[in-house]
Amino acid sequence: xxxxERNFYDRSAVDVARDLLGKLLVHDVDGIRYSARxxxxxxxxxxxxxxxxxxxxxxxxxxxxxxxxxxxxxVYFVYGMHFxxxxxxxxxxxxxAVLVRGVEPVEGLDMMAYNxxxxxxxxxxxxxxxxxxxxxxxxxxALALDRRHNGLDxxxxxxxxxxGDVSPSSIVExxxxxxxxxxxxxxxxxxxxxxGNPYVSVK
DNA sequence: CTACGGATTTTCT
DNA sequence: GAAAATCCGTAGT
Numbered sequence: 001x002x003x004x005e006r007n008f009y010d011r012s013a014v015d016v017a018r019d020l021l022g023k024l025l026v027h028d029v030d031g032i033r034y035s036a037r038x039x040x041x042x043x044x045x046x047x048x049x050x051x052x053x054x055x056x057x058x059x060x061x062x063x064x065x066x067x068x069x070x071x072x073x074x075v076y077f078v079y080g081m082h083f084x085x086x087x088x089x090x091x092x093x094x095x096x097a098v099l100v101r102g103v104e105p106v107e108g109l110d111m112m113a114y115n116x117x118x119x120x121x122x123x124x125x126x127x128x129x130x131x132x133x134x135x136x137x138x139x140x141x142a143l144a145l146d147r148r149h150n151g152l153d154x155x156x157x158x159x160x161x162x163x164g165d166v167s168p169s170s171i172v173e174x175x176x177x178x179x180x181x182x183x184x185x186x187x188x189x190x191x192x193x194x195x196g197n198p199y200v201s202v203k
Numbered sequence: 204c205t206a207c208g209g210a211t212t213t214t215c216t
Numbered sequence: 217g218a219a220a221a222t223c224c225g226t227a228g229t
Contacts, residue, residue: 042221051221062214079222080211086221099221137222178221201222 001162006155009070013043013089013096018192020087021171022164025103027143029158033107034143036133037164040102040193040200042176044086046095051182054095065151066095073159075140075150082137083146087154087161101136101177101191103143104199112142135201170195177202 001024009016020038027034044052046066053063053076065074066088074086074097090096105112112132113121121129133139140146145159152159173189180186193200 044221053221058215060215076221077213078220080213080220082211082222084221101221131223135222176221181219182221 001165003155004071004161004163006069006071009087009089009154010091011070011089013045013098014190016087016089017041017043017098017190018171018173020098020100020161021192021194022166022168024106024162024164025100025143026162027145027159029144032111034111035107036103036105036139036143038100038102038161039104039197040100041191042099042101043089043190043192044097044099045190046090049182049188050185051176051179051188052095052097054097059095063095066097067093068151071154073149073152073154075145075147077147078137083140084136085140085143085145085149099136100139102193102197102199102201103133103139104197105133105142108143111144115144116142130198134199168194 020041023038024035046054047057054066065072069092070089072088074088075083086097086099088097109121113119113124116132133142154160172193172195174191176191
């Protein structure tokens with residue numbers, strides 16, 4: 001399957017978020033391949049979006065990568081213990097990004113099960129299987145993504161996204177999660193997910 | 204099933 | 217010093 005190229009990411013975060021659904025996120029490390037279908041995303045639309053880390057043109061060390069070229073990773077640390085993975089979108093100096101909130105495991109299931117629960121995949125309960133990757137911090141843990149993966153080029157060879165083999169049947173557009181501080185931006189329909197998929201974090 | 208609070212530390216004011 | 221793009225365990229319905 002074809003790796004997504006720079007021009008895929010060089011669009012608004014809303015367009016990239018919608019089009020990432022059904023694509024395959026791949027992480028190759030230490031001879032292990034993790035891959036998972038993207039089933040839930042959120043767009044963070046830059047300096048005018050009160051929910052975005054780059055709102056108002058804020059430009060700190062943490063958010064610097066969002067001001068660079070599209071198609072790079074933005075991984076941040078939150079709540080003292082979790083990481084979240086984003087894809088930098090839009091053009092250089094327009095700090096937009098897409099948060100990946102849910103993925104469906106495809107390859108590397110045993111390593112994902114180990115990373116999350118220190119168990120074999122076969123020993124997981126049904127609840128645990130779904131809980132492997134149905135949230136932004138859960139999928140980072142499962143796919144072994146952390147601060148070392150901030151600022152990586154997704155057009156590179158260890159962390160990238162490929163075209164999926166099936167396009168999503170039905171896409172739901174709704175409001176974003178966990179942004180109670182964002183006033184009217186809370187109500188913008190910038191979260192997208194594949195209808196009916198069990199790895200969506202919040203229905 | 205839903206609701207709530209605690210965990211834990213970086214990041215920014 | 218406060219808040220945070222979350223998760224998990226426990227308690228209640």
